[in-house]
Amino acid sequence: MKNTLMVPLVFLSNLVVWTCLVAFFSVLSVPDSLRVLNEVRSGQFLLSLLFHAIRMFPFILMVVFLNVFIYLMRHRTILLISIPLVLLLAGASVVFLIPFSWRAGDAFSSAFPLYAGGADREPNTLYQDGIIRSSDGYRRSVWFNSSETRDAVAPLIVANTAIRPGLHVLQTFPVGRFVPSDGSLSAGTATVIEGAGGQIEPELVSGLESPFFIASFIDEVNAVLSGFRTSTVGGPLGRYCAVTCFFLAVLALSVLCFATGWRFLNLLLLLAGFRLVFAGYAWTVSGPAFSLVRKFLPASVPDGLISPAFYLALALVLALYGLCCLIGRKVGRKHSRGTYE
Amino acid sequence: MNELKRALPIVLVHLVIGLAASLVYAGFTTVPAELISPFVSSFRFRAAILLFIDWMPALQISGILVGYALAFAKDVPESVERWSGVQLDFLKGAFIVALVCISIYAILSEGVGPAFQGKQQDSLAESGAYAEYLSVARESSEQGDFGAAEFRANAALRIWPKSPEAVSLLESIRYDMASAAGENAAGTAELPNGDAEPVLPESSGLSVLSALDRARQAEAALDFYTAHYYAMLAYKLAPDTDPNKVEALRFSSRVWNRITSGTDRIQAEGAAALFAIKRQGYDAIQSGDYLRAYYILLSLQEQEAALKDSAVDPDVTRFLEIARQGVLKSFFFIDETLNLELFEASRNVFFVIRQDDGRSAAVFVHGLTYTGSGSTDVAYLRGFEYALFERDGSLSYQISVPYAKMFPYGNGKTTRPQLLLRSVDRNRIGKEIEMEVVAGSLPDQDRSVLLLDMPYEDLNLVFLANRGPSAMNLLDLMRFESKAERYGFSRRVYVSEILNRLADPFLILIVSVYALILGWKYRLGTNSVFKAWWILAVPLFPLISRYLIETVRYLSRVMVMLTVRVFPSHPLVLLLVGLSAGFVAISVVFFSQRSD
Numbered sequence: 048m049k050n051t052l053m054v055p056l057v058f059l060s061n062l063v064v065w066t067c068l069v070a071f072f073s074v075l076s077v078p079d080s081l082r083v084l085n086e087v088r089s090g091q092f093l094l095s096l097l098f099h100a101i102r103m104f105p106f107i108l109m110v111v112f113l114n115v116f117i118y119l120m121r122h123r124t125i126l127l128i129s130i131p132l133v134l135l136l137a138g139a140s141v142v143f144l145i146p147f148s149w150r151a152g153d154a155f156s157s158a159f160p161l162y163a164g165g166a167d168r169e170p171n172t173l174y175q176d177g178i179i180r181s182s183d184g185y186r187r188s189v190w191f192n193s194s195e196t197r198d199a200v201a202p203l204i205v206a207n208t209a210i211r212p213g214l215h216v217l218q219t220f221p222v223g224r225f226v227p228s229d230g231s232l233s234a235g236t237a238t239v240i241e242g243a244g245g246q247i248e249p250e251l252v253s254g255l256e257s258p259f260f261i262a263s264f265i266d267e268v269n270a271v272l273s274g275f276r277t278s279t280v281g282g283p284l285g286r287y288c289a290v291t292c293f294f295l296a297v298l299a300l301s302v303l304c305f306a307t308g309w310r311f312l313n314l315l316l317l318l319a320g321f322r323l324v325f326a327g328y329a330w331t332v333s334g335p336a337f338s339l340v341r342k343f344l345p346a347s348v349p350d351g352l353i354s355p356a357f358y359l360a361l362a363l364v365l366a367l368y369g370l371c372c373l374i375g376r377k378v379g380r381k382h383s384r385g386t387y388e
Numbered sequence: 389m390n391e392l393k394r395a396l397p398i399v400l401v402h403l404v405i406g407l408a409a410s411l412v413y414a415g416f417t418t419v420p421a422e423l424i425s426p427f428v429s430s431f432r433f434r435a436a437i438l439l440f441i442d443w444m445p446a447l448q449i450s451g452i453l454v455g456y457a458l459a460f461a462k463d464v465p466e467s468v469e470r471w472s473g474v475q476l477d478f479l480k481g482a483f484i485v486a487l488v489c490i491s492i493y494a495i496l497s498e499g500v501g502p503a504f505q506g507k508q509q510d511s512l513a514e515s516g517a518y519a520e521y522l523s524v525a526r527e528s529s530e531q532g533d534f535g536a537a538e539f540r541a542n543a544a545l546r547i548w549p550k551s552p553e554a555v556s557l558l559e560s561i562r563y564d565m566a567s568a569a570g571e572n573a574a575g576t577a578e579l580p581n582g583d584a585e586p587v588l589p590e591s592s593g594l595s596v597l598s599a600l601d602r603a604r605q606a607e608a609a610l611d612f613y614t615a616h617y618y619a620m621l622a623y624k625l626a627p628d629t630d631p632n633k634v635e636a637l638r639f640s641s642r643v644w645n646r647i648t649s650g651t652d653r654i655q656a657e658g659a660a661a662l663f664a665i666k667r668q669g670y671d672a673i674q675s676g677d678y679l680r681a682y683y684i685l686l687s688l689q690e691q692e693a694a695l696k697d698s699a700v701d702p703d704v705t706r707f708l709e710i711a712r713q714g715v716l717k718s719f720f721f722i723d724e725t726l727n728l729e730l731f732e733a734s735r736n737v738f739f740v741i742r743q744d745d746g747r748s749a750a751v752f753v754h755g756l757t758y759t760g761s762g763s764t765d766v767a768y769l770r771g772f773e774y775a776l777f778e779r780d781g782s783l784s785y786q787i788s789v790p791y792a793k794m795f796p797y798g799n800g801k802t803t804r805p806q807l808l809l810r811s812v813d814r815n816r817i818g819k820e821i822e823m824e825v826v827a828g829s830l831p832d833q834d835r836s837v838l839l840l841d842m843p844y845e846d847l848n849l850v851f852l853a854n855r856g857p858s859a860m861n862l863l864d865l866m867r868f869e870s871k872a873e874r875y876g877f878s879r880r881v882y883v884s885e886i887l888n889r890l891a892d893p894f895l896i897l898i899v900s901v902y903a904l905i906l907g908w909k910y911r912l913g914t915n916s917v918f919k920a921w922w923i924l925a926v927p928l929f930p931l932i933s934r935y936l937i938e939t940v941r942y943l944s945r946v947m948v949m950l951t952v953r954v955f956p957s958h959p960l961v962l963l964l965v966g967l968s969a970g971f972v973a974i975s976v977v978f979f980s981q982r983s984d
Contacts, residue, residue, distance in 0.1 A: 179739070201781045202781045206752045215773060216754070217752050219775055219786060219827070250881045251878075251881070251884075251949060254885075255942075258941075260935055311907075314910060316925075
């Protein structure tokens with residue numbers, strides 16, 4: 048009974064933890080945020096975190112439900128109570144929490160357009176003096192001094208390995224002028240080198256790109272979230288339809304928690320399934336799966352309904368699989384002591 | 389320790405299968421098209437080892453995860469409370485496994501990895517050079533320049549000695565060469581080997597008295613040139629207050645009189661013309677014009693060789709060697725640089741030198757080749773360009789030279805890179821390659837030799853730094869970090885790289901303990917049997933482990949960046965405190981586990 052009553056608490060605690068984690072990773076995927084972090088502007092960084100937490104909220108909720116499933120897998124609960132409790136929380140999430148996050152996101156964007164990407168970026172600044180910079184695969188440059196206003200450098204030295212044989216690689220200019228709009232340095236009227244300035248010193252962030260699997264997952268999540276917000280088929284109901292179907296597919300993944308007799312394997316299957324649900328979204332919106340289904344559907348069926356239909360079908364298939372497993376185990380192991388024994 | 393006996397084989401199986409999979413993967417992966425046959429096997433092998441090193445932490449973590457998840461199913465008592473001693477035993481065992489794996493990984497990643505990466509690059513560079521040599525050889529052969537064609541074909545054969553293509557090309561070139569030469573082929577007089585000792589006995593470190601003794605010995609042997617040479621050496625060595633200085637001068641005059649009065653054996657042989665040339669060469673040595681002396685004596689030696697009846701004059705051979713050594717203090721021979729491009733260790737090196745006197749220099753090198761010369765380091769810099777700026781930023785001068793020869797200059801403690809900028813032909817006078825003054829002006833005496841204002845040992849670090857911090861090993865990074873900004877590199881980048889490298893083993897350890905926790909939480913049920921089809925899911929474990937460790941590394945890199953930015957003076961201390969806290973925390977979490 049205690050474990051069963053813990054379900055809402057697990058939901059809330061995971062909501063707090065995953066809001067922080069997802070917002071943090073999401074912020075780091077934006078170069079401007081790295082600059083803010085590097086310059087230790089904590090107030091701005093916290094605002095960025097808040098914006099990303101709001102923006103990613105639907106995804107955070109899905110992750111939280113995943114953790115609730117894991118909790119249910121690892122602890123004995125009274126299923127007649129815990130399952131309706133989870134469904135109740137899921138319903139409340141789709142009907143109240145997610146629309147609330149959309150409204151909060153709109154309010155935030157109008158109040159702080161800079162963090163929501165709705166305003167011009169901060170101007171480029173000249174990078175540190177005396178450090179060799181690479182602007183492309185062939186050109187490297189260095190300047191020893193800069194003016195107080197950081198709009199001129201002297202002297203400017205460029206090593207250009209792309210020049211024809213016989214010419215000199217080193218080119219020296221007594222003065223270079225910094226162009227903040229594109230971060231280049233020019234001598235006279237000609238642009239001598241690009242990438243002399245920017246939002247953040249490139250050397251500092253060169254090793255800070257997100258690992259490819261995180262970056263690609265964030266891209267896929269962004270595509271899903273953006274798909275939710277732009278889904279307008281049938282008015283506001285279309286949006287609810289898209290979110291509900293996707294949510295149902297995620298909830299249906301819970302059957303994977305009981306797929307095998309080894310919980311660890313179930314955990315891996317659950318994580319892999321969760322990843323695939325997001326990875327497959329692009330295919331259902333405009334990819335090969337979409338094109339295949341579109342061929343067989345009459346033109347009167349709106350394109351926007353195809354993706355929700357896919358996810359609804361996936362949810363039904365998984366639910367059917369879960370039902371079959373349940374019945375099979377009940378029949379085969381009438382005297383078993385539990386799911387994993 | 390029963391659980392260790394069960395888990396360890398699974399960790400080992402992970403590593404062995406990982407190694408085998410790496411070998412198989414590298415064996416079937418397409419190698420770069422330009423790679424030539426002799427390098428393919430070794431290239432694939434090194435690629436496999438590098439791949440294995442890359443995956444090793446994930447394999448280790450996956451091994452601990454699976455191994456302990458299965459071992460705990462068998463060896464955990466029915467009931468284990470929180471903070472149990474049983475947990476401590478488990479942690480000890482896992483700790484040993486993790487430490488051993490991490491030690492092996494550290495050796496592989498810091499030692500074997502960079503070495504193999506360097507060899508991979510060398511293989512590709514040499515393959516490219518091989519193709520280029522063959523192409524140039526064919527082109528030269530078609531144009532009738534058989535000498536150049538033969539040279540290039542031989543260069544290609546040095547890279548791939550049994551290349552059928554290169555062997556066939558070389559034979560074809562030689563055949564064409566012989567045909568073209570025909571009846572015009574003429575024998576070329578070989579330079580005499582010089583049975584006599586070509587070099588005068590080592591004269592550095594001689595005292596005044598010992599130089600005089602050698603002069604007397606030479607006089608006794610009627611070798612008046614050598615006697616005069618040592619007498620003048622004694623004269624130069626002696627301070628003004630030394631009475632031997634006068635004696636040395638007197639002795640040298642006496643011997644010189646013997647030379648000029650025609651009593652020496654050369655005059656006796658009647659070769660007056662040759663004698664006059666020899667004297668010119670000797671005079672040039674005495675006046676310090678070694679280059680002129682070298683060509684005079686070389687010409688003399690060739691003339692003597694052409695006279696079939698004349699014996700080789702040992703004086704000429706000796707003084708030619710003295711002149712040659714004198715020449716090599718300020719010049720180098722053009723032919724020394726032939727074929728060097730093939731063996732370049734670094735290319736397109738660019739750095740600056742912020743000098744102590746407030747001036748700054750910019751240096752660019754197209755290619756760098758190290759060659760050993762006894763115990764002395766010697767390197768050749770291809771396409772060397774140098775620009776010196778005054779304190780106010782104005783350009784003092786900018787020079788460019790096709791090749792420069794570099795070696796350390798100075799005593800043992802403060803050696804600096806000295807660059808010879810002029811190269812001369814070994815056999816013909818007048819053929820010189822000099823620097824080009826691109827801008828500004830510099831005195832004539834500075835046109836031959838350039839001394840860079842930096843310690844010689846920094847040079848190798850600067851060349852390595854041009855490949856990026858990831859190409860440097862930890863020791864090099866630590867040596868370079870404090871002086872990075874002097875050479876135009878960001879110190880923060882190198883400090884961050886050092887911290888990231890140091891943090892890595894700790895992170896793997898922390899994640900290993902976390903894997904232990906997961907193994908505990910998700911251990912196989914006591915009464916459950918491992919089903920055969922679950923094996924199919926095994927590849928998922930290293931993949932998930934890889935995701936886990938890469939995520940942790942990523943977070944660590946972000947934290948390191950912040951630490952270096954906010955606490956630039958003590959980032960290492962803070963990092964170690966943070967990692968220790970992380971390790972203690974994760975260990976406490978493990979102790980707090982209990983059986984369900």
